Amino acid sequence: MRLLTVTHFYEGHGGGIERVAGHLNRHLAAFGHEISWAAGGGDAPPAPETAAPVPLRCINLVERLTGLPMPIPSPAALGRLRRAVGECDAVIIHDALYATSVAAMRAARRAGKPVLLVQHIAAIPFKSALLRGAMKLANRLVTEPMLRAADQIVFISATTAAHFAKVPLKRPALIAYNGVDTGIFRPARPGEKDAARRSFGFGDERPLALYVGRFVEKKGMAVIRALAGRRPEIQFVLAGSGPIDPESWGLANVGVVRGLSGETLASLYRAADLFVLPSVGEGYPLVVQEALASGLPVLCGAESAAADPAAMLLLHGLPVDLSAPAATAEAFARGLDEALAAPADPRRAALARERYSWESAARTYDEALKALARRS
Numbered sequence: 001m002r003l004l005t006v007t008h009f010y011e012g013h014g015g016g017i018e019r020v021a022g023h024l025n026r027h028l029a030a031f032g033h034e035i036s037w038a039a040g041g042g043d044a045p046p047a048p049e050t051a052a053p054v055p056l057r058c059i060n061l062v063e064r065l066t067g068l069p070m071p072i073p074s075p076a077a078l079g080r081l082r083r084a085v086g087e088c089d090a091v092i093i094h095d096a097l098y099a100t101s102v103a104a105m106r107a108a109r110r111a112g113k114p115v116l117l118v119q120h121i122a123a124i125p126f127k128s129a130l131l132r133g134a135m136k137l138a139n140r141l142v143t144e145p146m147l148r149a150a151d152q153i154v155f156i157s158a159t160t161a162a163h164f165a166k167v168p169l170k171r172p173a174l175i176a177y178n179g180v181d182t183g184i185f186r187p188a189r190p191g192e193k194d195a196a197r198r199s200f201g202f203g204d205e206r207p208l209a210l211y212v213g214r215f216v217e218k219k220g221m222a223v224i225r226a227l228a229g230r231r232p233e234i235q236f237v238l239a240g241s242g243p244i245d246p247e248s249w250g251l252a253n254v255g256v257v258r259g260l261s262g263e264t265l266a267s268l269y270r271a272a273d274l275f276v277l278p279s280v281g282e283g284y285p286l287v288v289q290e291a292l293a294s295g296l297p298v299l300c301g302a303e304s305a306a307a308d309p310a311a312m313l314l315l316h317g318l319p320v321d322l323s324a325p326a327a328t329a330e331a332f333a334r335g336l337d338e339a340l341a342a343p344a345d346p347r348r349a350a351l352a353r354e355r356y357s358w359e360s361a362a363r364t365y366d367e368a369l370k371a372l373a374r375r376s
Contacts, residue, residue, distance in 0.1 A: 001373060003028060004088035005037045005051060006081070006104040008071055008095075012043035014241055015069060015214055016286045017120050020156070020178050021094050025051045027179075027362030033369075038084050040071040040100065054084045056100060069214075072099050082107040090114045090369050090376075095121060096146035097138055105149055114372035116365065117150035119143075122163035124218050124281025127322040135281075151376075152368050157284035157307035174368060177308055178286050179358030180293045184263055187295030187349050188270035196271035200257065206235045207340055210272035210296070212265070212287040213279070215242030220278030220301075220320060226329035227276070228254050231336065236276075239268055269294035274339045276300075278320045278332060283307055288315070293352035297339035299332055310355060314348050 009015060011022040018039070025035045026049065037046055041055025058071035073081065081100065085091055085107040093101045093115060101117075108115045123139060126132045144167050147153055153173040155161035161175055188196065194204055202208060213219050221244045228236045228251050236254045238246050246256050260268060269275070275291035277300045284307035291298045298315050305317025316335045321328050 001089040001369060002034045002087065003036070003090055003092060003369065004054075004084050004104075005035060005092045006094065006100055007037070007039045008069055008098040008100055010037070010039045010041075010043045010046055010053070010055075013040075013069065016282075017094050020118075020120070020286060021092075022046060022050055023179060023181075023358050024092075024362055024365060027358050028366060031362065031366050033366075036084055036088065038081055038100065038104070040073070041077075042071070054080060056081060058100070070098065073103060078103050082111075085113055086111050088113060090116065090372055092116050092118065092365070092369075093146075093150070094118045096143040097121075101146065102142065105146055109149065112376070114151045114369075114376045115149070116152045116154060116368060116372065117146060118154045118156065119147065119160055119164065120156050120283050121281055122160050122283065125322065126281075127217065127222075151372050154365065154368065155283070158309060159303050159307040160283040174364060176361045176364040177284060177356055178289060179361045180286075180289045180352050180356040181358065182293050182349075182353045182356075184266045185269060185290045185293040185352070186266070187344075187346075192270055196267045200237075200268065200271055202235060202237070202255070202271060206233060206253070207273045208235045208237060208271060209274055209276050209336065210237050210239065210269065210291075211276050212239045212268075212290070213277065213285070214240055215244040215246060217244070217322065218279060218281050220280070220322065220325075220328070221246070222322065222325035223278040223320065223328045223332065224276065225249050225251070225254075226325045227278075227332050227336075230329055230333050234336065237268070237272070239265065266290075266294070269296065272296055274299065274336070276332065276336075277304065278318070278328060279304065280320050280322060289352060289356050292348045293356070295344065295346070295349045297342065297345075297348075299335045299339060308355075311351055314345065314351060 007021045011018045035051040037051035038054035040058040045053035056077035057074045060071045091108045239257045274297040301320040302317040305315040
């Protein structure tokens, strides 16, 4: 089949949704599909073996002002997207609440092309009451109609599926957990952790807490800042990029690394003692699965910990209140002590190997797309 994937940005932007789309594109291409990928063109396009790029010229003012990655496509970009939709057999849209997603849905409906919508997130409980209200309204006016319009919905977690359980759909939704490349993301072998720390320039004397993701409010940056200030004896390493600059915090125990992926990122996981992600409004973050595959204790928001019932007992799920970062940091500080004192648990990596496979996830999408093609 000729498949068109639509995301707000390409993988180079660094977000989890984009990374998931890239992995799925590569595996669907391996199944014999012809993949094109339409996304905001401000980042490096995908490699040819991933997909044929359809870069869309967008204005990214919203992200610069608020940290939310909400690119607005130009009129020329909308025309290019309509043409790409017309040339494909089916459209895969990643997350409903983006202008590119809405435009792709409208174009697909006009062209009579089946749409598979992958819904990653639910509601985001922003610190600002105004933003919380705007998010609730946007889900009511945009996300729910998009879910109703799609020919097939795939939720990436039980948390997201539960949030939208009352929305009437054309056919029963699927849940497909994202995969992890467990050949790369794995526990450290003897001596490997110390070698990884030396390669990144970290000392061996302090426990190392790792964060991987975008530097934006909903990921809990204010909580991490308060936590690092509270626990100077722990080295915090933040891997990612975004409008918030952790280096400006002036904390000696906070280090920042940027631009990591693949084997280099996996090595950073192996250098760590635990993983911290005090985020809100997410389904099942890919980085949590990567941390589990790397054998790390994971401290995350309660909703992320509940995203996969099979993993819940292996995650330290804690309540996150972005309007009270100091109180949330205090709870995470207690969680740090418990996680560091507990013995290593081989069940984490074993669960990831057994449950999170990109090939298995892609097979779910492949079968759903073929069923849509037969019905259309």
